[in-house]
Amino acid sequence: MMVRQVATDYPACVAVFRRHGEPDRDSAKFGHLEPLGRFARRQGVPLDALLAELSSAAGVEIGRDDPAEAPAHRPFLAAAMAVTLTLGAGWGLLLLIEIGRGGSLAAAPAARVVAHGEAQLWGFLALFIVGIAASFLPRTAARPRPSRAFLSLLLGALVAGVVGGFVWSLAPRRLPRLGTASGLALLVAALGYLGLIVWQLAGKARATWARFILASAAWMVAWAVVDLALRARAGAAGPGDYSESGRRLLVDLAVLGFAMNSVYGFGQKLLPGLLSAGSPRAGAIEATFVLHNLGAMALAASSVAWPVVFAALGATAIAGGAVAWAVGLRGFRDGRRSAPRPETGPAFLARYVQLAFFWLLAGTALLAGGRIAAAVGGFELPPAYLGATRHALTVGFLTTLILGVGQRLAPILGHDLLAWPGLVVPIFACVAVGNALRVVAELATMAWPVAFRVMPISAAFEVAALGLFVANIARTLWPGRDPLLRTGRATPMTRVATLLAEHPWIEDPLIADGVRYIGRARSVPNELTLHSLAVGERMEPEALVARVNALIAGRPTSPG
Numbered sequence: 020m021m022v023r024q025v026a027t028d029y030p031a032c033v034a035v036f037r038r039h040g041e042p043d044r045d046s047a048k049f050g051h052l053e054p055l056g057r058f059a060r061r062q063g064v065p066l067d068a069l070l071a072e073l074s075s076a077a078g079v080e081i082g083r084d085d086p087a088e089a090p091a092h093r094p095f096l097a098a099a100m101a102v103t104l105t106l107g108a109g110w111g112l113l114l115l116i117e118i119g120r121g122g123s124l125a126a127a128p129a130a131r132v133v134a135h136g137e138a139q140l141w142g143f144l145a146l147f148i149v150g151i152a153a154s155f156l157p158r159t160a161a162r163p164r165p166s167r168a169f170l171s172l173l174l175g176a177l178v179a180g181v182v183g184g185f186v187w188s189l190a191p192r193r194l195p196r197l198g199t200a201s202g203l204a205l206l207v208a209a210l211g212y213l214g215l216i217v218w219q220l221a222g223k224a225r226a227t228w229a230r231f232i233l234a235s236a237a238w239m240v241a242w243a244v245v246d247l248a249l250r251a252r253a254g255a256a257g258p259g260d261y262s263e264s265g266r267r268l269l270v271d272l273a274v275l276g277f278a279m280n281s282v283y284g285f286g287q288k289l290l291p292g293l294l295s296a297g298s299p300r301a302g303a304i305e306a307t308f309v310l311h312n313l314g315a316m317a318l319a320a321s322s323v324a325w326p327v328v329f330a331a332l333g334a335t336a337i338a339g340g341a342v343a344w345a346v347g348l349r350g351f352r353d354g355r356r357s358a359p360r361p362e363t364g365p366a367f368l369a370r371y372v373q374l375a376f377f378w379l380l381a382g383t384a385l386l387a388g389g390r391i392a393a394a395v396g397g398f399e400l401p402p403a404y405l406g407a408t409r410h411a412l413t414v415g416f417l418t419t420l421i422l423g424v425g426q427r428l429a430p431i432l433g434h435d436l437l438a439w440p441g442l443v444v445p446i447f448a449c450v451a452v453g454n455a456l457r458v459v460a461e462l463a464t465m466a467w468p469v470a471f472r473v474m475p476i477s478a479a480f481e482v483a484a485l486g487l488f489v490a491n492i493a494r495t496l497w498p499g500r501d502p503l504l505r506t507g508r509a510t511p512m513t514r515v516a517t518l519l520a521e522h523p524w525i526e527d528p529l530i531a532d533g534v535r536y537i538g539r540a541r542s543v544p545n546e547l548t549l550h551s552l553a554v555g556e557r558m559e560p561e562a563l564v565a566r567v568n569a570l571i572a573g574r575p576t577s578p579g
Contacts, residue, residue: 022058023050024542029077039064046530047538052516053523061523091164092432093496094174095150096425100489102142106185108485111135112478119475122468124402130259133266134188137246137258139413140273141205142181145239147421148281149173149212152232154432156219159288160229165215173211180205184250191257198254202247209243212236227304231284234312238276241319245272268322270409275315275337278417283307283344289424290348294369303347310340331387331394338387341379350376364427365440367447371423374451378415381458385411407461414481415454422446422488429495434545436512438494446487453480509567511550511560516543518567525570532566533558 022041026033026049033049040062041050051058055073059066074081103109114127114135121127153173157164183201187194216236223229245268253260261269287299317333345351351373385408389400426446430437437443456477463470501517503509509518519526519537530538534556549567553560 020055021050021542022053022055023048023540025055025073025077026050027541029073029079031076031078032073035069035072035076039069044527046527048541051523051526052519052537052540052543054520057520057523090154090433090496091170092150092154092429094170095146095153096429096492096496098174098178099143099146099150100485100492102138102146102181103485104482104489106138106181107135107143108139108478108482110138112475112482115475115478119472122471124406124464128259129261129266130188130191130257133258133261134185136266136270137184137188138181140270140278141177141184144273144278144413144417144421145208146174146177146181147425148235148278148285149177149208151285151428151432152212152216152219152281155285155288155428156216156232160219160223162219162221165218169211169215173208173215176204176208176211180208187250188258191253192255195255198250198257199247202243202250206240206243206247209236209239213240227301227308228284228287230308231280231287234308235277235280235284238272238280238315242269242272242277245269264322264326267405268319271315271318271322274409274412274417275311275318279311279315279412282417282420283311286344286348286420289428290350290372293364293424293427294349294372297349300347300349303343307340307344307347310336310343314338314340327394327397331390334383334387334390338383341383345376345380350379364430364437365443367443368423368427371419371447374447375416375420375423378411378419378454382408382411382416401465403461403464407458410454410461411458414450415458418481418485419450419454422450422484425488425492426495429492430546433496435495435498436514436546436548437491438498439491442487442491446484446491449480449484449487453477453484456480507571509549509564509571511548511553511564513549513564513567514545515547515549515552516545518549519543522571522574524574525567528570529567534563 022036026036036050036058037043039058041058043049053061055069056066058064059069070081110131114131118124118126153165153170156162180201183197183204187197187201191198213236216232220229220233224233245265249258249261249265249269287304291297291299314333314336317329317336319333321327321329321333385404389404389408393400426437426443454477456473460470460473460477463473501514503513503517503521515537526537534552536552536555549564550560553563556563
């Protein structure tokens with residue numbers, strides 16, 4: 020906490036600060052915008068002694084560093100990024116190289132393909148979504164944070180299920196029981212996530228966004244149950260023994276049930292702000308909830324009964340729900356009228372959302388069109404067509420949206436700035452080109468087998484996008500030392516909180532120069548930059564930065 024924040028919230032503490040040298044000022048509220056630890060060092064007071072005095076004066080306990088306060092999403096996102104670069108997309112690139120050389124989808128063994136799919140779905144999509152939920156929902160629903168022990172159990176179960184399932188897929192005869200054990204771990208994770216969601220969203224079920232997320236957790240449990248049953252039944256034969264309907268059911272439960280419900284739910288809270296598109300249209304969003312989940316249930320039922328009829332009806336309902344969601348969220352609108360401030364993220368991030376909406380509509384159109392054509396014509400859809408449809412939804416829609424929203428949401432959850440905004444455009448270009456090449460090439464293989472040679476190139480673009488994204492998010496979650504502390508000079512991206520903590524004396528001259536915010540603020544958010552401060556005060560950012568550097572140069576050593 021900052022000195023002024025404590026003095027404002029607990030007026031009885033003002034006398035304590037005065038006794039230790041904090042002056043009264045006419046130009047600002049009492050107390051500097053300086054962390055208590057820095058104040059204690061500057062005044063030569065032991066921090067524990069200062070905290071004890073403040074606690075006694077305020078009549079409240081001292082809040083020590085609480086592990087539960089640590090960002091809950093960090094370990095989940097770190098695990099998701101590690102999995103996708105290795106067992107997920109990384110392994111998929113190797114498989115596509117085999118397919119390109121062999122000129123056939125059959126060139127890659129079924130067990131290895133299942134291993135890639137399970138790693139990408141459980142290890143990237145599920146880990147990423149669960150991590151975001153663990154941090155985002157307590158803030159949004161105003162509920163207590165989940166305990167560190169619970170989150171560790173959830174993360175451990177997911178990682179054990181992903182890694183164990185991957186190893187079993189490659190060596191089922193040596194480790195036949197690992198399939199069942201890893202499936203049980205995923206079921207434990209799914210049940211834990213369902214418990215987390217029900218606890219966090221208690222009393223919120225009337226809100227459509229909350230019902231989407233509750234539905235996603237229920238679908239996750241169904242996905243885990245089916246996955247466990249298939250792994251236990253396959254045993255020493257491994258996932259290569261899965262039937263085509265079994266593999267299709269797994270993908271439908273994961274993508275259409277869990278992932279798309281999650282994105283539809285969280286998207287209602289996140290995308291309108293990113294697009295500046297206004298409030299969602301409630302009727303259209305409600306229609307999406309009904310159509311999508313009825314469609315997902317019909318597609319799941321098609322694996323056990325009336326496959327042609329249920330598949331066609333389910334795919335049509337899902338496509339209708341996608342259109343309603345795009346309409347309800349005004350998905351192709353960008354309402355920005357001015358350049359955003361640094362803490363709001365690059366404006367280009369809205370293009371990720373618009374591209375994702377395009378692939379949502381294209382993917383569901385392929386899904387519905389293919390299922391209807393198969394029902395009318397009485398034929399089976401080619402594997403290449405099914406693969407193109409899945410890729411349009413998993414990479415074109417889900418992954419593109421995660422890459423865009425992730426570069427906006429990770430800084431928000433960490434009260435920080437995106438580390439390298441210059442990577443936003445290259446990441447977008449790589450995922451856009453890679454996904455387009457993959458979908459078009461898979462469809463083209465049905466007429467021209469030479470198109471198989473293009474598929475590894477598409478995967479290289481997608482892995483490059485994920486690699487750049489991982490670098491940007493990792494640096495955002497674990498930032499380096501602020502440049503002001505390294506060079507002693509401020510830039511437009513210098514954080515105001517860092518400047519005031521390092522040079523608390525600079526408040527008075529800046530207030531005299533007309534920076535009124537510093538005089539009236541109770542505390543300063545970590546993500547506020549000098550650029551944004553200048554914009555808010557209707558000053559030129561370059562002029563404010565120059566003034567700050569001139570003040571620092573005139574007094575190079577801060578007090579204490």
